Amino acid sequence: MLNIEIQKLKVKSQEKILLDISFKITKSTALIGESGSGKSLTLKALLNLLPSSLDCEKEINSNFDLDFNSIGFIPQNPFTSLSPMTKINKQFFCKKEKKEEVLKLVDLDTWVLDKFPSQLSGGQIQRVIIAIALSKEIKFLLLDEPTTALDIENRNNIINLVDNLRKDLKILILFVTHDIESVKDICEEIVIIKNGLIIEQGNTKSVLSNPTHDYTKTLINSTFKNKDFRK
Numbered sequence: 001m002l003n004i005e006i007q008k009l010k011v012k013s014q015e016k017i018l019l020d021i022s023f024k025i026t027k028s029t030a031l032i033g034e035s036g037s038g039k040s041l042t043l044k045a046l047l048n049l050l051p052s053s054l055d056c057e058k059e060i061n062s063n064f065d066l067d068f069n070s071i072g073f074i075p076q077n078p079f080t081s082l083s084p085m086t087k088i089n090k091q092f093f094c095k096k097e098k099k100e101e102v103l104k105l106v107d108l109d110t111w112v113l114d115k116f117p118s119q120l121s122g123g124q125i126q127r128v129i130i131a132i133a134l135s136k137e138i139k140f141l142l143l144d145e146p147t148t149a150l151d152i153e154n155r156n157n158i159i160n161l162v163d164n165l166r167k168d169l170k171i172l173i174l175f176v177t178h179d180i181e182s183v184k185d186i187c188e189e190i191v192i193i194k195n196g197l198i199i200e201q202g203n204t205k206s207v208l209s210n211p212t213h214d215y216t217k218t219l220i221n222s223t224f225k226n227k228d229f230r231k
């Protein structure tokens, strides 16, 4: 079973500590926090994409090589993630058979290969982006608010897709969002962050049904208008 143990992830600017967290990913973990809590910094630090003005200390153990080839990244806005003037076919860097295999995994037919991004819907583009990530035989998938730019139907489709990938491919997932509802059924573990620090973490269902911090309660209440899930 794959696992990642982030023992230390600390990001500092010249003025202050922006992020200081540690957590494990053994299946799928949701990282939840308000705007400015440190979600993007966490992703950038894991992807080695922090600006040089920030100082980063990392102690990460994993039972596989954590590098460019083993990590897939799904950004927030699918509409700006692909090259607009290039057909989908040319945006994959793998053999035809692999393209067909990964398109099937995301429930798309090969006709999309002959299209430009502008000819696809937001949900289809997000599926293509996930297929491109999967064409690399990744072991760890990072998702940065992957449903924010989508309508409710496409949002649910992408959530179901991520859930199926998690079950079928058994890859590790870190799903970053401010929207608890989108992850409550697909992430086993949840990490709540505020001002760059972990406020609460644990099994998702336990934390959501019995939050101990007011910050977590506020996040839950702002997400769930209908609180039936807690019964």
Ligand SMILES: Nc1ncnc2c1ncn2[C@@H]1O[C@H](COP(=O)(O)OP(=O)(O)OP(=O)(O)O)[C@@H](O)[C@H]1O
Pocket (backbone or CB within 6 Å): 013, 018, 033, 034, 035, 036, 037, 038, 039, 040, 041, 042, 051, 053, 054, 178
């Ligand atoms: N390059 C930087 N230099 C200095 N401070 C930064 C830098 N990048 C981010 N920060 C600060 O670090 C904190 C966390 O930012 P981050 O972008 O990780 O938040 P976030 O949780 O992703 O928010 P959002 O949901 O709005 O994207 C914020 O206070 C932000 O101002």
